[in-house]
Amino acid sequence: MTIERELAGLGGPIPAGLTESVALGTGLAEGYDLYPSAVGEVVVTFNPEGVSTLDLAEGDYLDRFYRRTGKTLIRAEAPRAWARHLPTSIEAGTPGKVPVDLRPLTRFQAQVLRVTSQIPRGEVRPYRWLAKEVLSPRATRAVGSVMSHNPIPLILPCHRVVRSDGHMGNYSLGGPHLKLHLLEHEGADPARLERLARAQVKVQGDMETRVFCLPSCHVVRSARRVVDFGDPAEAHEEGFVPCGQCRPV
Amino acid sequence: MDELNHSLAVDVAGAFPTVVERLGGRLYWGLRRISGSHQEAEDLAQETLIRAYKALVDYPEERIIALRLDPWIWTIALNLGRNHIRDRARRPRFVGLVDDVASDDPEPVDTGVWDARLSRLSAPQRTAVVLRHVVGMGIEEISEATGRPSGTVKADIHRGLTRLRTIMEDEK
Numbered sequence: 138m139t140i141e142r143e144l145a146g147l148g149g150p151i152p153a154g155l156t157e158s159v160a161l162g163t164g165l166a167e168g169y170d171l172y173p174s175a176v177g178e179v180v181v182t183f184n185p186e187g188v189s190t191l192d193l194a195e196g197d198y199l200d201r202f203y204r205r206t207g208k209t210l211i212r213a214e215a216p217r218a219w220a221r222h223l224p225t226s227i228e229a230g231t232p233g234k235v236p237v238d239l240r241p242l243t244r245f246q247a248q249v250l251r252v253t254s255q256i257p258r259g260e261v262r263p264y265r266w267l268a269k270e271v272l273s274p275r276a277t278r279a280v281g282s283v284m285s286h287n288p289i290p291l292i293l294p295c296h297r298v299v300r301s302d303g304h305m306g307n308y309s310l311g312g313p314h315l316k317l318h319l320l321e322h323e324g325a326d327p328a329r330l331e332r333l334a335r336a337q338v339k340v341q342g343d344m345e346t347r348v349f350c351l352p353s354c355h356v357v358r359s360a361r362r363v364v365d366f367g368d369p370a371e372a373h374e375e376g377f378v379p380c381g382q383c384r385p386v
Numbered sequence: 387m388d389e390l391n392h393s394l395a396v397d398v399a400g401a402f403p404t405v406v407e408r409l410g411g412r413l414y415w416g417l418r419r420i421s422g423s424h425q426e427a428e429d430l431a432q433e434t435l436i437r438a439y440k441a442l443v444d445y446p447e448e449r450i451i452a453l454r455l456d457p458w459i460w461t462i463a464l465n466l467g468r469n470h471i472r473d474r475a476r477r478p479r480f481v482g483l484v485d486d487v488a489s490d491d492p493e494p495v496d497t498g499v500w501d502a503r504l505s506r507l508s509a510p511q512r513t514a515v516v517l518r519h520v521v522g523m524g525i526e527e528i529s530e531a532t533g534r535p536s537g538t539v540k541a542d543i544h545r546g547l548t549r550l551r552t553i554m555e556d557e558k
Contacts, residue, residue, distance in 0.1 A: 140550055140551060140554070142518035144516075145418055145520065147497055148411070151411035152414050155431060155432060156403070156410065157480040158432045158479070159432055159436060161477060161479070161480055162477045163424055165399055166401060168479075184478065216478055216479070256407070365483050
């Protein structure tokens with residue numbers, strides 16, 4: 138055999154995994170992996186930009202993802218640069234060191250979702266509050282719509298956003314009972330918040346410091362003597378000042 | 387090849403899997419013979435194809451249509467091989483590749499003897515011989531990929547083959 142012939146035989150087929158790795162690296166396909174969470178097993182999808190979606194690992198979630206995004210999923214490990222922070226991020230309910238890929242969203246949607254992660258664990262904020270935080274105070278309904286289409290629930294904690302009348306409201310990730318379960322898990326005491334909402338208590342004041350807060354704020358929850366108000370105007374009239382932590386006005 | 391260029395010009399994302407399918411195997415095995423290492427070749431082939439995709443996304447249509455894919459891909463691969471640029475840590479990893487550092491070595495036959503022979507050539511000679519006879523590229527294409535004049539490429543191949551014959555003679 139000539140040397141050229143032998144050299145020509147030194148090739149072979151495409152090695153296993155190369156096609157998949159390239160699809161993942163280019164973002165033509167997304168990677169996915171399963172993680173435990175307070176609401177059961179969840180499927181997290183990711184690409185080189187970060188986490189792109191989170192969903193309950195129920196039913197045919199691969200097919201659901203494909204129908205929503207037109208992309209295929211490949212079982213993968215999250216990028217090494219932040220993989221170890223992902224379980225913490227899911228449990229803590231904040232992105233932290235995990236990058237989130239919000240490229241498919243509008244700027245408004247992305248901004249609203251990023252603000253949700255400033256709501257402390259164990260507390261809730263009304264839609265109206267979120268609208269004010271993004272400087273669109275009249276966009277309460279638009280904010281509600283962003284919450285219901287949150288692609289990365291749990292990590293972007295839309296479960297901490299509640300109706301403007303104080304009731305817990307709906308939840309896109311599996312329904313309102315999961316929202317209650319999550320808030321309970323985080324120590325927000327949703328049963329207490331629902332009672333206050335029924336009594337139409339919007340804010341509460343600390344009798345000693347004369348500061349008033351949203352009812353879930355840790356400041357008022359640690360107060361010894363609390364007074365209920367129907368709205369911030371009432372609190373102002375009684376000489377209370379708004380809390381700098383929960384910004385109730 | 388022309389047809390693939392046109393598909394790429396219309397829809398990079400849609401046509402790129404065909405590029406991987408058509409070039410991926412030769413790219414890997416060429417790199418494998420040049421580097422002598424499965425892991426290095428796998429890593430470089432992956433990186434090369436990902437960078438090629440990113441470049442194509444930004445190229446205007448005319449440039450994609452005029453592109454000679456083989457030498458272009460190899461230009462990227464050889465540059466990466468020189469610079470050892472990696473950003474794997476930011477990427478999702480296919481689970482087939484996760485457990486061990488790299489996937490199973492797909493080597494079909496024991497070609498260690500050939501890797502040993504090739505490793506004794508100078509880098510330009512080894513690259514030229516592998517691109518010509520393992521990958522099957524033409525002289526002009528190799529010249530484009532390596533940035534060396536075609537006369538030099540021809541001489542590299544010729545000297546490389548002569549050297550390999552001598553090495554094989556010595557083995558007897």
